[in-house]
Amino acid sequence: MKAAVYYENGPPEVLRYEDVPDPQCHPKGVVIRVAAIAIEGGDTLNRFGGPLMTNPHVVGYQAAGEVIEVGSEVSHLKVGDRVCTTSGWGSHAELRAVSARTAWKIPDSLSFQEASVIPVTFGTADDCLFEFGRLKAGEIALIQAGASGVGVAAIQLAARAGAKMVIATASSDERLEKLKPLGMTHGINYATHDVVEEVMRITEKHGADVVVDSVGGAVLQGSILSLAYRGRVSTVGQAGRDRQKMDLSTLMGGNRTISGVFLGAEINTDRVQKNMASLIDRVAKGELKVVIDRTFPLSEAAAAHSYIESRQAVGRVLLIP
Ligand SMILES: NC(=O)c1ccc[n+]([C@@H]2O[C@H](COP(=O)([O-])OP(=O)(O)OC[C@H]3O[C@@H](n4cnc5c(N)ncnc54)[C@H](OP(=O)(O)O)[C@@H]3O)[C@@H](O)[C@H]2O)c1
Known part of the structure; x- marks a missing residue:
């Protein structure tokens, strides 16, 4: 063959x-x-x-x-x-x-x-949001790299599950524009804007209840800092190929959680x-x-x-x- x-x-x-x-x-x-x-x-x-x-x-x-x-x-x-x-x-x-x-x-x-x-796309996104992220209707979801394969699946699943806001990030405004019909309510261009500041502005300082992060590195650090009280991050990939180490110190005070997710397991x-x-x-x-x-x-x-x-x-x- x-x-x-x-x-x-x-x-x-x-x-x-x-x-x-x-x-x-x-x-x-x-x-x-x-x-x-x-x-x-x-x-x-x-x-x-x-x-x-x-x-x-x-x-x-x-x-x-x-x-x-x-x-x-x-x-x-x-x-x-x-x-x-x-x-x-x-x-x-x-x-x-x-x-x-x-x-x-x-x-x-x-x-x-x-x-x-x-x-892999829908199966992974579903596990990140629900099995490990425990997303409930009325909560706020943040999908990092929303234009990725996992991202477009996660945006739709979060929206269909009744998330109050589905915030997504991408590296250009053109890419974000294409995510609106899928259920994205707010887009953040992370090449030009600070994600944590934007999430806190959009959510009026509540933060994201669940974050799906397939990028890792500096982006994952931003995911952790974007969390609401009792918020949950599902870390699922390393698309950014950036091995920056995490500072997890903000998790404890806010009763926040980070879960690794591997569908294959x-x-x-x-x-x-x-x-x-x-x-x-x-x-x-x-x-x-x-x-x-x-x-x-x-x-x-x-x-x-x-x-x-x-x-x-x-x-x-x-x-x-
Ligand atoms: N653990 C699991 O079970 C599981 C399952 C599926 C996927 N994954 C992992 O999740 C990650 C994403 O998978 P995917 O299939 O959704 O990927 P994909 O469709 O190829 O998309 C990757 C996205 O990452 C963003 N990105 C950020 N930094 C990047 C960089 N330096 N180079 C290239 N892209 C970059 C890009 O969006 P912007 O340009 O908008 O930033 C791109 O659209 C991969 O690391 C994959 O191995 C893990």
Whole structure:
């Protein structure tokens, strides 16, 4: 099969389009013919500096497609099923092998492109807001990097859950403008404005009850300082690639909490499995929207990664084999 691979970490140019052996089907897994690949923030981070589990390495968490082979111990999926999948690597390819637990059937009404985006973005945003952030109707949510894949999902989920305000940050006014139809009530351009000051001004000094932070570093410090009394931060990523250490001293006085969130650690639990089926259903019904910025052919994976790193994309960039 053809795949986008790399032999070493580095800039997007390390990606090459090559022939690699077809993946093997595990007894508890399936193999799919990939129809759409959603490039995750974790994929660009892995290419930049993450571990190469295979060499050459086929990066990538998310892809949707049709099941072409089923493992001997799998009973709930069959050849021909349409599924979206997630796994630690292997999405940037014409074929992918995954555990059957992380291959979810999708309804005919959902396109492969939409479905490819759902599990990691909506699943992660949901855990950040509700499982770990404990967001309730009437509270205030702050979504850092609101134009990111996780961000556009979090804005919608917070708005649908009845948040009183959904504040989002982004690196340009143009990006913020595109978040309004999703449910953002207030935007902060964090390239030109101080987030903590703006949050306190917008909320009349209440602060944010729940913050979803996928950027880390200096941005995470701002998230902590933006919290309301008993506020909760879900720290879920390092998109800023900034290893600044945190000052946690303001947490204690305000009975505030910071939780690390990693969807992968609980993806096999019944809780997340049930939640994933519900999120797929809500997208299929049109209650939640998948935001696709643009698509590239799989052979142009390097250009797609470059485009994402130019910080112009709102929502997801896809690869099509
Ligand atoms: N723990 C988990 O379970 C989990 C699950 C999903 C994702 N993640 C992590 O969450 C992070 C975001 O993932 P994603 O898929 O939402 O990412 P994404 O769609 O690629 O978006 C990343 C966003 O980060 C912002 N950003 C801030 N500083 C940046 C920098 N120096 N370079 C590039 N972008 C920068 C950009 O928005 P602005 O230009 O507007 O700032 C960009 O839109 C990643 O670190 C990923 O690994 C973790």
